[in-house]
Amino acid sequence: MGRLNLNNINPHVRAAEYAVRGELAVKSEELRAQLSKGTTSLPFDQVISANIGNPQQLDQKPITFFRQVLSLLENPQLLEKEDVLINGLGYKTDVVERAKWLLKHCGSVGAYSASSGVYAIKESIAKFLERRDGFPANPANIYLSAGASSGVNTLLHVLAESPKSGVLVPIPQYPLYTATLSVLNATCVPYYLDESKAWGTDLEAIRASYEKAKSEGVDVRCIVIINPGNPTGASLSEADVRAVIDFASKEKLVIMADEVYQTNVFIGQFHSFKGVLRKLQQENPGKYDDVELASLHSISKGMVGECGHRGGYFELVGFDAEVEAQIYKFVSIMLCAPVIGQCLVELMVNPPQPGEPSFELYDKEYNGIANGLRERANALHKAFEQMEGVECGEPQGAMYLFPTITLPQKAIEAAGAEGRKPDEFYCMRLLEATGVCVVPGSGFGQREGTLHFRTTFLAPGTEWVSRIIKFHQEFMDKYR
Ligand SMILES: Cc1ncc(COP(=O)(O)O)c(C=O)c1O
Numbered sequence: 498m499g500r501l502n503l504n505n506i507n508p509h510v511r512a513a514e515y516a517v518r519g520e521l522a523v524k525s526e527e528l529r530a531q532l533s534k535g536t537t538s539l540p541f542d543q544v545i546s547a548n549i550g551n552p553q554q555l556d557q558k559p560i561t562f563f564r565q566v567l568s569l570l571e572n573p574q575l576l577e578k579e580d581v582l583i584n585g586l587g588y589k590t591d592v593v594e595r596a597k598w599l600l601k602h603c604g605s606v607g608a609y610s611a612s613s614g615v616y617a618i619k620e621s622i623a624k625f626l627e628r629r630d631g632f633p634a635n636p637a638n639i640y641l642s643a644g645a646s647s648g649v650n651t652l653l654h655v656l657a658e659s660p661k662s663g664v665l666v667p668i669p670q671y672p673l674y675t676a677t678l679s680v681l682n683a684t685c686v687p688y689y690l691d692e693s694k695a696w697g698t699d700l701e702a703i704r705a706s707y708e709k710a711k712s713e714g715v716d717v718r719c720i721v722i723i724n725p726g727n728p729t730g731a732s733l734s735e736a737d738v739r740a741v742i743d744f745a746s747k748e749k750l751v752i753m754a755d756e757v758y759q760t761n762v763f764i765g766q767f768h769s770f771k772g773v774l775r776k777l778q779q780e781n782p783g784k785y786d787d788v789e790l791a792s793l794h795s796i797s798k799g800m801v802g803e804c805g806h807r808g809g810y811f812e813l814v815g816f817d818a819e820v821e822a823q824i825y826k827f828v829s830i831m832l833c834a835p836v837i838g839q840c841l842v843e844l845m846v847n848p849p850q851p852g853e854p855s856f857e858l859y860d861k862e863y864n865g866i867a868n869g870l871r872e873r874a875n876a877l878h879k880a881f882e883q884m885e886g887v888e889c890g891e892p893q894g895a896m897y898l899f900p901t902i903t904l905p906q907k908a909i910e911a912a913g914a915e916g917r918k919p920d921e922f923y924c925m926r927l928l929e930a931t932g933v934c935v936v937p938g939s940g941f942g943q944r945e946g947t948l949h950f951r952t953t954f955l956a957p958g959t960e961w962v963s964r965i966i967k968f969h970q971e972f973m974d975k976y977r
Pocket of ligand 1: 550645755795
């Protein structure tokens with residue numbers, strides 16, 4: 498027997514739940530392995546991982562400009578053969594120039610960078626924020642991270658003073674937040690999003706959760722907003738963003754704005770917390786000066802979809818300088834974010850512009866991905882509309898649909914007999930019958946008495962959607 502067993506490891510790690518990579522995902526990998534060994538005993542010939550927003554695992558092709566620059570960063574010797582690059586491989590001159598510029602500032606992508614990231618990349622991000630929001634940004638307040646996950650991890654570590662430290666987290670939510678708070682033994686204060694209002698924020702629900710937690714002795718100090726939402730896809734109106742900032746300001750809550758889906762918007766428009774905060778500050782001199790805002794972005798989503806490269810950043814506004822120094826120290830304990838990931842962040846925030854040699858192809862690829870996502874979302878939505886007991890709002894954004902399912906009583910009983918939640922039971926049967934892996938709503942949190950599942954709309958084609966429709970009909974018939 499080894500020194501470690503399930504009962505003597507960190508109990509907070511044991512307690513954490515992370516459904517998007519949970520039992521169903523593990524089982525889907527087993528099924529995939531069986532298929533690759535040539536089994537013919539399964540009722541499908543392909544596993545579709547619709548459980549996680551992992552675009553390039555499915556169909557999405559990397560954007561050429563990004564990868565051409567990366568290829569030169571990884572192998573700078575190629576720069577000695579510029580004529581081959583340009584005349585033989587069709588690299589454009591702006592690819593070569595950007596690679597040289599990045600190499601000048603990183604040295605080598607095989608070297609650690611400064612703890613908070615390569616300074617020139619932080620400057621490039623600051624310029625992007627300035628263009629996006631119409632207000633200046635300071636590179637000194639920008640921290641590169643290994644994906645937004647690592648940024649969230651840093652911020653929650655620094656925020657969590659004691660088990661009483663509370664963080665308001667939207668429900669349903671991406672389980673990074675609940676899982677990390679579990680690991681830190683801090684308190685998650687859930688607030689429900691309003692399904693009847695396209696999953697918008699409901700300030701009354703936020704206030705009620707906040708007051709309840711406070712009355713139970715929780716020191717609520719932060720509110721997490723995921724905008725556009727995961728799993729809901731909802732993008733908040735400017736009025737909602739204003740209302741949240743106002744509430745956070747009155748109650749002295751740090752705002753953590755997870756904006757990784759900022760370019761995945763089909764309905765409405767993305768309103769950044771930073772931009773809206775600066776507007777509020779301009780309109781009400783002095784009133785919002787103390788608001789503390791951390792906003793996060795990532796290369797994983799959008800049309801970039803480079804989640805395997807692990808890149809992202811967060812920007813801090815209004816943080817106490819000594820706290821920021823501790824955040825810097827925390828980041829430095831991990832040395833630095835992957836430098837290639839940092840370079841991809843730079844390419845994401847500073848892509849080819851009209852008139853530049855790589856622009857035409859970049860623009861074509863970018864729009865091709867954006868249109869493909871929209872078409873697939875709509876096709877999947879249409880399929881859900883036809884399914885008995887399934888209700889799904891119009892696709893709004895992000896990479897997911899999150900339909901409500903109403904299951905027959907007999908199915909709920911059968912789930913209970915297996916010791917499973919009804920939506921978990923449904924998703925497990927779906928996986929076994931079709932090879933399509935989705936995540937039960939219980940993995941994100943949902944109102945008592947409601948059932949959902951979340952699926953990405955990243956998988957190509959419509960054959961897998963037909964598999965879901967057929968399964969659903971058979972499932973309903975079986976348990977009716
Ligand atoms: C809302 C949200 N935040 C953060 C992340 C993590 O992204 P990253 O790959 O940048 O760590 C995800 C990933 O799906 C997400 O959906």
